[in-house]
Amino acid sequence: xxxxxxIYLTIVLxxxxxxxxxxxxxxxxxxxxxxxxxxxxxANESIVFETIKCYISSLKINNELLNNPAFLYDxxxxxxxxxxxxxxxxSLSFAIGLDSATHVSENYTGDLDPILGMYWAWNxxxxxxxxxxxxxxxxxxxxxxxxxxxxxQKPFETQQEKTIQSNFSSQIKLxxxxxPLYEYMCKTKLFSLLIPGKEAKAIAAxxxxxxxxxxxxx
Amino acid sequence: MLSVKDAQNFVDYPxxxxxxxxxxxxxxxxxxxxxxxxxxxxxxxxxxxxxxxSCHLQATGFTHIDHNVSHGIYGRKGxxxxxxxxxxxxxxxxxxxxxxxxxxxxxxxxxxxxxEMNFTMKGVLKRLNRSEKYKGLLKDFSKEKNYTSSLLLHxxxxxxxxxxxxxSKYDEMxxxxxxxxxxxxxxxxxxxxxxxACHTEPLFMRNEYASNGLPIDSTLKDIGRFSITxxxxxxxxxxxxxxxxxxxxxxxxxxxxxxxxxxxxNHYTNESLVxxxxxxxxxKRSIKLSEMDKxxxxxFLLTLTDRKFLTNKQYSFPx
Numbered sequence: 001x002x003x004x005x006x007i008y009l010t011i012v013l014x015x016x017x018x019x020x021x022x023x024x025x026x027x028x029x030x031x032x033x034x035x036x037x038x039x040x041x042x043a044n045e046s047i048v049f050e051t052i053k054c055y056i057s058s059l060k061i062n063n064e065l066l067n068n069p070a071f072l073y074d075x076x077x078x079x080x081x082x083x084x085x086x087x088x089x090x091s092l093s094f095a096i097g098l099d100s101a102t103h104v105s106e107n108y109t110g111d112l113d114p115i116l117g118m119y120w121a122w123n124x125x126x127x128x129x130x131x132x133x134x135x136x137x138x139x140x141x142x143x144x145x146x147x148x149x150x151x152x153q154k155p156f157e158t159q160q161e162k163t164i165q166s167n168f169s170s171q172i173k174l175x176x177x178x179x180p181l182y183e184y185m186c187k188t189k190l191f192s193l194l195i196p197g198k199e200a201k202a203i204a205a206x207x208x209x210x211x212x213x214x215x216x217x218x
Numbered sequence: 219m220l221s222v223k224d225a226q227n228f229v230d231y232p233x234x235x236x237x238x239x240x241x242x243x244x245x246x247x248x249x250x251x252x253x254x255x256x257x258x259x260x261x262x263x264x265x266x267x268x269x270x271x272s273c274h275l276q277a278t279g280f281t282h283i284d285h286n287v288s289h290g291i292y293g294r295k296g297x298x299x300x301x302x303x304x305x306x307x308x309x310x311x312x313x314x315x316x317x318x319x320x321x322x323x324x325x326x327x328x329x330x331x332x333x334e335m336n337f338t339m340k341g342v343l344k345r346l347n348r349s350e351k352y353k354g355l356l357k358d359f360s361k362e363k364n365y366t367s368s369l370l371l372h373x374x375x376x377x378x379x380x381x382x383x384x385x386s387k388y389d390e391m392x393x394x395x396x397x398x399x400x401x402x403x404x405x406x407x408x409x410x411x412x413x414x415a416c417h418t419e420p421l422f423m424r425n426e427y428a429s430n431g432l433p434i435d436s437t438l439k440d441i442g443r444f445s446i447t448x449x450x451x452x453x454x455x456x457x458x459x460x461x462x463x464x465x466x467x468x469x470x471x472x473x474x475x476x477x478x479x480x481x482x483x484n485h486y487t488n489e490s491l492v493x494x495x496x497x498x499x500x501x502k503r504s505i506k507l508s509e510m511d512k513x514x515x516x517x518f519l520l521t522l523t524d525r526k527f528l529t530n531k532q533y534s535f536p537x
Contacts, residue, residue: 114326122318153447156448198448
């Protein structure tokens with residue numbers, strides 16, 4: 001009885017403040033991604049991810065901008081993004097990366113702290129999306145990969161926007177499907193990208209398609 | 219002289235100077251002092267061997283005298299000449315390629331660069347927060363309870379923004395306190411005719427990038443600002459540096475290839491100037507100077523030396 005009452009109160013209180021949690025779940029095909037764990041692609045090929053980080057900003061619900069600060073997703077130090085809303089919503093938008101004002105804000109606190117490894121020292125601003133790891137093919141030398149996707153100055157801006165429509169519950173789970181990114185790397189042989197430019201802009205265009213609402217949420 | 223009250227008259231500059239990009243009235247004496255301590259302390263480098271001042275010596279205009287490119291931790295060499303740190307508040311961008319657009323974020327670069335301090339921001343903060351010396355300085359100079367990236371970076375930026383050089387012989391002449399010698403005056407006129415389009419008074423710089431006709435170094439292969447913008451027009455362009463204190467900031471150019479000012483003058487008078495498609499249009503017209511003209515020009519350049527700046531105890535190693 002006590003447990004039921006606790007659950008009831010939790011739900012009521014949660015709904016009263018309109019709190020929704022947004023969590024991110026990297027996947028490679030059907031496989032959940034864990035850092036430094038080998039994922040088999042086929043009999044000869046596998047992949048290991050060592051870093052997965054990205055900024056989520058400019059959150060909007062029902063097309064209304066929220067005042068959440070920039071949020072850093074880091075698979076190594078996972079946390080949830082909290083959305084406060086007094087109404088239910090069926091449209092969620094967010095930017096992958098940071099806007100130009102944030103890049104030069106000189107605010108080095110919270111998720112913008114350079115100790116978090118996303119600040120670009122040589123070129124003022126932040127990396128928007130960072131992955132690293134290695135492609136392993138039997139009989140061949142491992143192929144390391146390292147993508148630091150960023151850039152906020154014209155004509156090489158890389159911030160992307162994603163909008164998802166759904167009847168959202170109070171726990172939204174988004175997959176970050178990394179398979180298309182891997183296929184892009186293999187196709188273009190772009191295994192190292194550390195600077196803004198045409199290549200970063202081209203690969204950034206793929207990023208919104210990586211973020212997908214988990215099937216169980218739909 | 220314009221005195222900035224909030225900085226307790228620490229930062230003065232002539233009232234005919236342009237407005238700085240960094241609001242000097244926002245500088246706080248306590249943060250400047252904390253920044254000064256950090257600037258001179260090798261605690262910022264991985265093995266505690268290299269401080270900011272290792273490559274930016276006050277006596278030489280806060281640059282690395284006699285090193286074409288500076289060396290950092292373990293004797294590792296960089297690829298560019300350490301720039302002089304002076305009048306940074308009037309700079310829109312930093313580094314030879316202008317990649318850094320905020321002075322406060324600049325320090326992350328030397329701290330984390332493998333050829334400079336080779337450390338991490340996390341490592342520096344951990345070390346500062348454990349240091350008895352820095353615990354004491356925190357009490358003396360800050361309201362913060364711990365060292366944070368924000369405090370570290372803004373303190374260093376405050377100190378470096380406070381480095382204002384405006385008391386050279388040239389400045390005294392402009393203020394009407396002295397007059398130039400005949401040779402200096404001749405040199406000044408030659409300067410205005412041939413050099414000031416890029417090295418514009420009173421800061422003797424422009425917030426622009428230019429290809430100045432240097433042949434590309436076949437080892438360094440430095441393409442300049444192109445590496446930041448990827449625009450063809452920026453190929454082989456580098457930031458136009460200030461000539462203030464140039465007497466002591468040798469060697470010169472982005473790769474420190476010239477040891478003497480005379481070599482620099484000879485370069486611009488066409489001895490080694492490469493007339494490529496990238497050459498800045500201001501240099502398309504040949505500069506013709508006689509040997510006597512060159513001596514006069516040199517004589518003027520020496521009037522830009524600011525001994526008070528180079529010896530100002532407020533900028534020196536904190537004791």
